[in-house]
C-alpha cells in the first residue's frame with residue numbers, strides 16, 4: 679500500500695494514476711473524497727493533514743508514503759512523517775525543491791528553508807527516503823490562465839527570467855519509481871528533476887499562445903505588483919518578494935541547469951513545455 683498526500687493536486691493526481699497502472703495499491707488522501715474524482719481503484723480517504731489527530735489509520739499497513747508540503751504545509755508534513763514512522767511505514771518520497779542545495783544558501787530564502795527543514799526531518803526519521811527536488815513547475819503557468827483567457831495578456835515583472843519548467847507527470851513518474859523502488863537504487867537519492875529545456879517567461883507564454891492558436895502578449899509590471907499578485911495564505915508577501923527578486927536574478931543566467939534525472943530514473947526523456955501547453959490548452963481558452 680502506498681499513501682499519497684495531496685492526491686488531488688497537480689502531481690498527486692498523476693501519481694495515483696501511474697501507481698495504479700503499475701499494479702500498486704494506493705491510499706489517496708484528500709480533504710473531500712466526494713469531490714476528488716480519483717479512480718475507483720484507489721482507496722480515497724478523507725484527511726485534513728493540519729489536524730494531527732487520527733493520522734494513524736491513514737498510514738496503517740502502508741509500505742511507502744508520498745509526502746507533499748502542499749497538503750497542509752511544513753509543520754503538518756513533519757507530523758505526518760512522525761505518524762508514518764510510528765505506523766511502520768518503510769519508505770518516504772518527499773516532494774522537495776531544487777531550491778535546496780545542501781549549502782548555507784538554504785537558509786537565505788523561504789522556499790529553500792521550508793523544504794530543507796522537512797528534508798532534515800526525513801533524514802532523521804530513519805525511514806528510507808528519496809527527495810524529488812523539482813525545478814519551477816510548468817503548472818505555475820496556470821496562474822496566468824485567467825488573465826490570458828480574459829485579456830490575452832500576461833503581466834510579469836521579469837519576462838526574460840529563465841526557468842526549466844517541469845511537467846507534473848514527470849515529477850509523478852520519478853516519484854512513482856522511487857515509491858515502488860523495485861531495484862533498491864533510489865534510497866538516499868536527492869533527484870533534481872527539471873524539464874528538458876531552459877525557457878524564459880516570454881517563451882513559455884509564446885508556447886501557450888501557439889497551443890491556443892492566438893497571440894498572447896507579455897506586459898512588464900513592477901516587482902511589487904508581481905509579489906502582490908502571487909502572495910496568499912501559503913506565501914507571505916515577504917516571501918513573494920524574495921521569489922520575484924529571485925526570478926529577476928535569472929534574467930542573465932538560467933536559474934538551474936537542465937538535469938537528466940527524468941530519463942535516468944524513468945528511462946524516457948522529460949516532457950517539453952510545448953507538450954504541457956497543448957495538454958492544458960483548455961485552461962487558457
Ligand SMILES: NC(=O)c1ccc[n+]([C@@H]2O[C@H](COP(=O)([O-])OP(=O)(O)OC[C@H]3O[C@@H](n4cnc5c(N)ncnc54)[C@H](OP(=O)(O)O)[C@@H]3O)[C@@H](O)[C@H]2O)c1
Pocket residue numbers: 683684685686687688689690707708709710714725726727728746747748749750773774775776811812813814815817818
Ligand atoms: N510550484 C513550483 O514551482 C514548485 C517547485 C518545487 C517544489 N514545489 C513544491 O510542490 C508543492 C506543490 O505540489 P502540487 O502542485 O502537486 O500541489 P497542489 O496541486 O497545490 O495540490 C495540493 C493538494 O493538497 C491538498 N491539500 C491542501 N491542503 C490540505 C490539507 N490541509 N490537508 C490535506 N490535504 C490538503 C489539496 O487536495 P484536497 O483539496 O483534495 O484536500 C490539493 O489538491 C509546493 O507546495 C512545493 O512544496 C513547487
